[in-house]
Amino acid sequence: MKTTLHRIAFTALATAISTSALAEDPLRIGAATYGLQGEFMQLWSNALEAHPAVLSGDVEVTVFDGRYDALVQSNQFDSMITRQYDAILFVPIDADACVAPVIKASAAGIPVVGSNTRCNTDQLASFVGSDDVLAGQMVAQQVIDQIGDNGKVVVLEGPIGQSAQIDRGEGIDKVLAENPGIEVLERRTANWSRAEALSLMENWLTAHRDEIGGVIAQNDEMAIGAIQAIIASGRSPNDIAIAGVDGITDALKAVTQEQMATILQDATAQAQGALDVALARLGKADEVPLSDIWERYPELEWAGGEADTYNIPWTLVDQDNVAELLEQRQ
Template sequence: MRFLKLIAVSVAVLALAAAPATAQKKPYKIGAAVYGLKGEFMQLWVNALKEHPAVKDGSVKLTIFDGKYDALTQNNQFETMVTQKFDGILFVPIDIQAGAQAVEKAAEAKIPVVGSNARVLSDKLVSYVGSDDTVAGALEAEAVIKAMGGKGNVVIIEGPIGQSAQIERRKGNQAALAKYKDVKVLEMRTANWSRAEALSLMENWLTAHAGKIHGVIGQNDEMALGAIEALKAKGLSPKSIPVAGIDGVTDAIRAVKEGHMMSILQDAQGQAQGGLDVLLRHIVGPGYEPRAALWNDYASEGLSWGDGTARQYNVPWTPITLQNADALLAKRSK
């Protein structure tokens, strides 16, 4: 009897030894620290992240942290994640410089941080998955200027001062404007990505520069839509005063269909899910296989997973047109 028991124990030990050493015992604890959730784009980003296969199958336990458009709030949230020993962090910072302190805290605790959508000036960031905002800024400014016939006065509605998208989109705006000596910038101020703030700002400009504004460059769709509301309230048609934005939020796609604005789609799903793939690669190791769709969707445009350890991944922009607007809206409604 004792001999049989010894055999049983030996078999059990051998079975355990044969089990895969990489088997995941518990979900990876991932935090997503985003600058704010008032606007639709960040809501799209968060919702897409929740649909990542690793979150859906329970291998990732996801916690969303709303930064409420405040750098100090985001720093405090990083302290919470460090204290609670999160396995990794996805970071969408409100401030390109202030966010570096938060990344430093995580790095000291050996918690990998991957940036997504907005950049932070830190060499402790293991990777970045987003889109080139300088390119988008140039594209939208060029679209407005061409619609104006290459001459006239424009106003520029900026994002939160100090966020990477505001800085880079301004560079793109200015690079395009520099090519047209007959285009003048009348005003350039922030509306903090807010439709309501842009509406108020545009109302003031339409009064201060009555009849002199020929085009509107909004550094995101929400602000462009606010400007359109102000134009309509003054009895002006956005078809006669071209307006452009960036992001591809739902109302903007509809406005493009109506001929009221121009916009460029920023792929929230690609940025969010691609960012989580890259973060998991740094946590799990070389055996991790990417599960987000963007690696196939943009392969023909040069976006490659490689081994998942590149310092930067640029998700391509998609101009919104009458030809693709319905398909984009149909995808959004799923």
């Protein structure tokens, strides 16, 4: 089976890694993403390029495209184990199917640091991500704040079985339970896909006509797909409350046009933080981690890279900060 991968290696000077701690040859770290089709995981992967240890050439990162397939990810783990990678950063597509590959890597002495999405095992060295239950609560509340205590909504979910889909769904359900006047007309997965969400939304607009007052999307790609379907139907997205998660570029632009709401998930902090933790677990980092993300989020206690979980805070995107966030994206 062919494996899609992108090899990232740059040379520059990184002053914060102890020269005595690093080996002569660069550390080889695999980054197993669930898929690179959407912008968020592209941002996550690109952030590794900017990590000081990669820029210095002290670390060579290989980014694997899991193609949204648990079997593909498992095969990629087998390859990394055979090639004796020093550590693995893991963003799994399925919270249960990921367990066996992590156990294999751990048994081979390769630490696995989870990032972004969770794996249901205690064999991970650590996890660097964000609280997806809270994200679900925030995105549902944004829609309800716009439509009021009574209204009809549709819910677009991520890939069934991925931790973000499960946890964000839990958060959405919690808010819906607190608002019994909200009726859910439809709830389906669009697999984080803009195209799939567009198709679903077209069908829902046909079936429910003008009943839909809000769209609760578990990510921004699906929210943008819903907006495209709404515009194609002749309606205005400004007339329907739409909210998503991630803060991808198109979502930030849509916020400026008041077409949707979103919360920013910091891909850079998750990716670079995971690499910092991996270096610490390998005994290759100084007391102060290399990435500046720890300065941006002072509430995150570094704890020598030994903590079980590092939760990167969410940033609510609004008219006060969206221009700055878009400028940073450039």
